[in-house]
Amino acid sequence: MTEPLRHEDFTPHVDKAFRFAGWHGALRLASAEQQPDSAMPGAAITPFILIFHGPPGDVLPEGLYQADVEDGPQFEFYIMPIRTVAKDRQDYQAMFN
16 A cells, blocks of 8 residues: 655645646646644544646546656646636646545
């Protein structure tokens, strides 16, 4: 069994491009925010949320993807598009708890 992904795995990659297997575009990791109020007592990790920004109108479908970080490692996680008020981009989130 592999170790669970942690907030610290992603913080060095904020502002870097992530490419998702089977999709032609790239998303930029905008933030990696811990959610300590959501933690279960005795949990091994603190829950966190990744927010990505991508181009408007070219949406990465929700799903489980292998993601390659620009000049970095590979991760596998579930990502989904979210409601985005800004007209110049599409936002996405990946939640870990």
